Ligand SMILES: *[C@@H]1O[C@H](CO)[C@@H](O)[C@H](O)[C@H]1NC(C)=O
């Protein structure tokens with residue numbers, strides 16, 4: 255079985271290599287921290303008292319949605335006390351017509367106890383359609399979201415190292431003005447840094463956006479949150495609050511998964527879990543990339559936290575960059591991944607197509623977009639002279655947009671916070687690296703294996 259898989263993959267890699275052979279082929283002020291939006295413990299107590307009086311008032315926060323398979327959506331939210339994991343939804347205001355129930359969990363972190371965290375998967379849903387939904391049994395305010403399209407074009411918003419400062423607000427404001435379908439976050443979400451109520455505050459901050467469009471996230475170093483002797487389990491809060499569709503992509507861990515939307519295969523990797531050549535993540539990645547049908551999804555996008563390519567002086571020499579790249583870069587290259595997004599470095603940088611530290615027509619474009627607006631400020635120092643493979647680098651807060659127009663063309667742009675949303679500071683057309691071999695030929699080839 256293992257041997258068969260290995261043979262399969264080697265042959266697959268060779269086919270891809272063959273296909274490639276054919277393929278013609280300033281300085282800024284450190285931002286002040288944003289005032290926390292959450293709710294002190296005292297406020298929480300008052301809310302609980304109110305609820306117990308039977309006022310019918312249901313306290314909920316942190317509503318966000320994420321894609322599950324091609325036509326379902328997971329609705330996640332938190333309540334201050336016991337309430338059912340139920341969502342009513344429909345295509346017109348009033349959210350009538352359909353109902354679904356899900357699961358509830360909670361976690362403890364030192365003396366902190368989370369609210370009830372609810373996850374409900376709804377669907378099947380139609381593509382490119384607005385749905386209205388209500389959560390819990392006591393109808394609270396109504397939310398709505400739009401499902402992503404099922405075919406090109408599709409627009410992704412990409413933003414890393416978000417945090418919760420005034421800069422974060424500006425970034426979110428710009429993202430909300432863009433016409434995006436799905437948000438991709440390459441790690442470092444709340445910067446709660448062990449202070450758990452800040453996770454609630456982050457959930458509230460992003461709720462206006464994250465309740466309307468799917469937010470697909472992966473985790474960074476700020477999500478680990480272990481304390482020697484006191485709390486040894488990593489990612490406790492992240493895994494409880496930001497459940498992603500890992501089972502659906504055959505992954506055994508919420509820390510890495512993939513999903514497909516409108517002709518794009520997106521792989522979310524975990525930089526802070528095992529990535530070595532014999533690790534579960536590596537084997538899963540190998541199998542996941544092996545299953546991609548470039549006829550169906552001409553684009554492959556990979557998302558990590560610690561960048562494999564980086565000419566900023568920040569975060570040089572970290573194992574998550576060097577060793578993960580060493581372990582996995584050949585896999586990505588073999589699968590003809592189009593773009594790799596990373597965060598971690600609080601600045602923007604775009605590389606040319608690159609493999610093994612050299613420009614390579616068949617390698618992915620690496621982009622660092624860790625400039626969402628967190629409280630640690632910008633990484634302003636760069637290695638001089640600029641390496642040849644680095645095309646554009648700048649330390650400003652902002653976000654990116656990947657507009658995949660069709661099977662071969664996508665427009666990538668980076669929008670600086672100082673400019674209007676409409677102004678792209680860096681912009682480039684990308685061409686996909688689809689398998690040149692016709693789909694049928696490929697299918698036949700694999701049947702021979
Ligand atoms: C894909 O989009 C690009 C950019 O708009 C366009 O030039 C090209 O003709 C399109 N390709 C097809 C097959 O429509």
Ligand SMILES: [Fe+2]
Pocket residue numbers: 415442474475476559597598599
């Ligand atoms: Fe980070």
